[in-house]
Amino acid sequence: MNKILFFVCSIFAFITVKAQNSTISGTISSNGSPVAFVNIYIKGTEIGAASDENGVYVLKNIPTGKHTIIASTIGFEQFHKIITISKNVDHVLNISLNPATESLDEMVVTGTLKPVNRLETPVPVEVYKPTFFKKNPTANIFEALQNVNGVRPQINCNVCNTGDIHINGLEGPYTLVLIDGMPIVSGLGTVYGLSGIPNSLIEQVEIIKGPASTLYGSEAVGGLINIITKNNVSAPQLVADSFITDWGELNLDLGTKFNLGKKTNVLLGINYFKYDNPIDNNGDNFTDLTIQDRISVFQKWNFQRDNSRLLSFAGRYFYEDRWGGELQWTPEFRGGNEIYGESIYTRRWEILGKYELPLEEQLMLSFSYNDHSQNSVYGDVPYIADQRIGFTQLTWDKTIAIHSILAGTALRYNYYDDNTTATMDVNGNLPNEVLIPSIFIQDEVSLGKKHALLAGLRYDYDKRHGAIWTPRGAYRYKFTDNDIIRLNAGTGFRVVNLFTEEHAALTGARDVIIAEELKPERSFNINLNYLKKIYGDNGTFAVLDASVFYTNFNNAIIPDYDTNPNQILYDNLNGRSVSKGVSASLDISLINGPKLMIGATLQDVSTTENGVTKRQILTESYAANWGLTYTINAWDMTIDYTGNLYGPMRLPTLGVNDPRREFSPTWSIQNIQFSHKGFSNIELYAGVKNLLNWTPNKGNPFIIARAHDPFDKEVTFDNNGNAVATPNNPNALTFDPSYVYGPNQGIRTFFGMRYTLN
Template sequence: MKLKIFILSIALFGLNSLFSQENSISGKISNNAEALPYVNIYLKKTKIGVASDENGYYELKNIPKGNYTLIISSIGYKTKSVKISVLNNQKIIRNFSLSEDNSLDEIVISGTLKPVSKTNSPVPVEVYSKTFFKKNPTPSIFESLQNVNGVRPQLNCNVCNTGDIHINGLEGPYTFVLIDGMPIVSGLSTVYGLTGIPQALIERVEVVKGPASTLYGSEAVGGIINIITKKPSNSPKLTTDTFASSWGEINTDIGLRYKLSEKTQGLLGINYFNYQNRIDNNNDGFTDLTLQNRISLFNKINIERESNKVFTIAGRYVYEDRWGGEMDWEREFRGSDIKYGESIYTNRWETFGTYQLPTSENINFQFSANGHYQDSFYGTDAYDAEQLIAFGQFVYNKQIKEKHDLLVGIAYRYTFYDDNTFATIDKNGAINQPSKTHLPGVFLQDEISLNKRKKLLLGARWDYNSAHGNIFSPRINYKWNSRDNSNIFRASIGNGFRVANIFTEDHAALTGAREVEFNGELDPETSWNANLNYVKKINTENSFITLDASAFYTYFDNRILPDYETDSNKIIYANLNGHSVSQGISLNADILFTSGLAINAGATLMDVSVTENNIKTKQLLTESFSGVWSVSYKFNNDFTVDYTGNLYGPMRLPLLGENDTRAEYSPWYSVQNIQLIKKFTNSWEIYGGVKNLLNFTPAANSINSANNPFDVGVDTEANPELAFDPSYVYASNQGIRAFIGLRYTLF
């Protein structure tokens, strides 16, 4: 009898297994307007999961009978959770629609060097998706950042239009730029590193404001900008985006996903930008916009390994030929005093990647390397430079019980720099001596969960600079959130440091009539920063609102600033004999209405000052107020209107002396744009609009003595206000213009 019962049980078990093999859940994922590819669909607390295909379809197979929670999630969309019951021999068809998540509570890495949700991060990280940047299409991510609160692209020269990124009033060299978490933009390429990144490959941009030297080392004093590129496995087969403007600008972005083998996938990106139209609307005899010809190639490869270990490697190559100057300048005048022109040839290569070691512990080896070569003339002054940087680090992440999440790392950076200026000549002025800097370091971080609603982050870093010795950077962060995450409070205090290289960072040192002078040896800059951040989420029947407010304070010792005012014939670089302070408050508001209206607005009020010899002055080229906004509305899910803009308060500008006729302060100004997007299918969309609606441009006399760029017949020591000077610049001379573009996506 027992034998019969045993046989019958085996038979029933087998029959049940047979039926369960036919249980499935399938359907389509969309966002009401279009299918969503590569959405994650899985049954909670099981190993059953899949990603939707190119057309948004999914199917979960071989589901045992039972009650489950089905999770549907995708970056940029609100995660959906659905209870579902599965019976024997049942095929369930369920379609789901996801709504956009403007709060962007997604996975971020910039604040802690490890993946963590934005809400749970003890470090405030601002996240901007590719959708955000499409609201105001630009040829480069450099220009796109003009719509981020507290971040301002600053032009450094009226002639060649090179620039850098200011965060909370701090100049470009204080901003650390990364691609996929790896330091790529070196000092020499600060002015070029953010151009030529194919925007078709950008998934999102993470911004951290305030010192991050504990994790990222030198240069991460003002903040970091981390450009996250798409994963090959989650990318469309082909994306193209081409637009042209009425000024004659042409920009093309191409992204292509390909397979080298079953376990090796790649992503190829190409960016091409061309502008060859000589325009002089302000009638100063100089080009209003630098002529450019740029191509960038980007390739990223992911290799699938056992146990889902990470192995990714990427590379980029950028070539750019740009020039600006007198309207009748020709290539044959390069380096001569016949006609004034600033001509720059740039060759740059980069490679970076991550390899997770085949161990039971979570250990990653991350590396990057880049070479930057510049051949340029600023009038008759040649500037030829070469910079090579190699970087590598091991990062070990270990969860200790439930309360401690430990991160330990060792890092090394080697920097080689050489140019044809006196910066690399020995004290006797006879032998060329390239700069070679070794920078080994170790860092430690412990994220402590005090309870479910409180976190404490402790971190410290030690570096040894071969030229300047030991540098220590500690930090502490605290986070509290309410039970429903509708209220989040963060506080932080940390130290930052930076070793400056004037010629690689400050374009003013290379152009104009001023003589460059160094006053003593330049010591590393140090700073202390405190930051308070409060996030409030409000959900109503018709809207989703996120308010994000911050107060910041940074105190600098040994700060290095260009001194234009002690001697109007010189730019003097020295460690500040005093201190500098950057302080202020900022507020961001994201409002999403169920009607299709979306509003993103922000404002920053700040005071950046320099105190030397007990005299306090406002920092040059720094606004006391800035505001940004983006208003979008969708009609019937296939027609969208985007209205974007910014507003800046007055900035103190560098004058050549008391008799300089130019204004000491810039005016209040605003650059506003409008765009219309028409989507025809899931693959095709056309867009167009008008940039700089108010047609704002700086004063026509921004370039001092534009009619005498070589200072012929002028004693600039006796009459400094008569010297040629293109460094008086705070905004582009490019006025109102129309644009039109076309996007195509093949899933």
């Protein structure tokens, strides 16, 4: 009852009403149906808003005189109208949008580091709007990405439930996560910092599948995810979104904007998540879902400058207290060997900014800095770590005839220190500290309407590894305005810090063996992409997006769980690692009818060493995802049915005697949501997650090996440190929570409410 009261009060406590002078209000529709989240603004001013779920909008505090009203959104032609505003008058302007003859024309920035029409860029970029993520509401962006084709959030630990993002079957460390184009979520943040990015402030998420190190440097090996926050002008005045589940999870998202003086506007977002209800449905005496208490505060400042030059700063503070383990664990057992628990305190802050230099040439200075402090224990193994990453970049954007040139220089600072052997030498503790300077250049050539060519080259210098060159090339050909083919080839690299990325190395269940001084990983990727737009005579619109991909790794670092069940062996692969496959997605929109999104990926991810080829561990051979949306206008009701299907993946068992499955079965998680939009500014939603009640323990005798003996007190070892079979341990197992490939949460219901004030 207290959670419900807090939930309701949290929504209405932030509802404010401001005095207004002249206003423009109305509805935005197309063919009689409301169009939600349309950006509408007055040209040449800072006055703007977005339509709500019912297509309703309000523009406030409008000065008298003639103004041009502009409304735009994906899939529709841009609307322009000149209107004369009288003093203290409420004007009504209902807007009807026409379906665009050239859809998918939104601007993207991730592929080329500058705004470009998505249809014109040679680099295939996938774009996802907030409406996509609302079809299956989640508490963080990590979980929200589960409905993106070819992208899978991977849970890496049965106990603390941390994870990373896989793109086309490649492990999480190969994915670079950006906020507003800055590489701010990496290393420890990739594992622990993806939670708590306020969903209410996300404008769109852009995804590139394949190497992007030519522009973004280390870690952009398998792909990158760019989380773009809302524009201060078009963002709603207030957004409050909160939901609860019958497991006891509570999530609250708040977003607002305000002005400081005439030339400064501020965007503020807060995310709070609480779960404190230990549940053990699989009966192993361990929490199925980690207990969590976290808060994240995000703020973005925009400053008006002469000639519309850009100046913005943003920052985020993140704190989380999470633990998982035996049900009887309490903080007094933290770090001891009586009751097993994994307890993680995370403090993290980030800043980033962009400053356009006051020169005739287009020169942009960008920077980011983050400080990540972690105090954690895994059973009786402490892990205390500090990481600081600084990044600054100066880019020059110049168009000369048919050439669009982007050149720049960057400097990355990495600092990492922990209490493990990773930061020690013969003289004691030695933190890792390195500066990586870079220069890069890119030229995009427009060869008429049909052809575009892009070429780029980057040079990085790391004192540990020397010079690193990463070239890139891309070609786009438009058969027609509705048929586009793109061919991309490029290289990527990654400088590694194992202990920030491999949670299994920290559980205390296995010893970590580093065979040699590790070299940076290198990759080569080629990707062929085809985009087809289909217009039906009855108003149906569909988009087919299909790709064939191939990635080859040199010096790949893949943890070896198989050679010794009590160890994780790290070494540069003496052979090759290959990821290849095909993916396709189809989006269909029917006028006044259902909308269907369906995608599928077939992939083969393997390693070959000494003539032996193995499938990569924890990588599915095929996957599918779907989303079906149907709106019943008479009831103001929308129904969203979403789901995923994953093929078998090889799992980290503890040798031939382990009774657990070596391969996972084909499994699926499906969800349904009902949304009601019949109230002014308020949307109610409710639904069921994991309709099939699937959990990974089905068909397995257990998930966590020897959960009853997490400190291996009753395990007998031989002289080589290997467990031996005994009457109370007939399969010669040790405690191991790394056997995990999906969430342990079964079926559950949720209820939520959104309030939007434009």
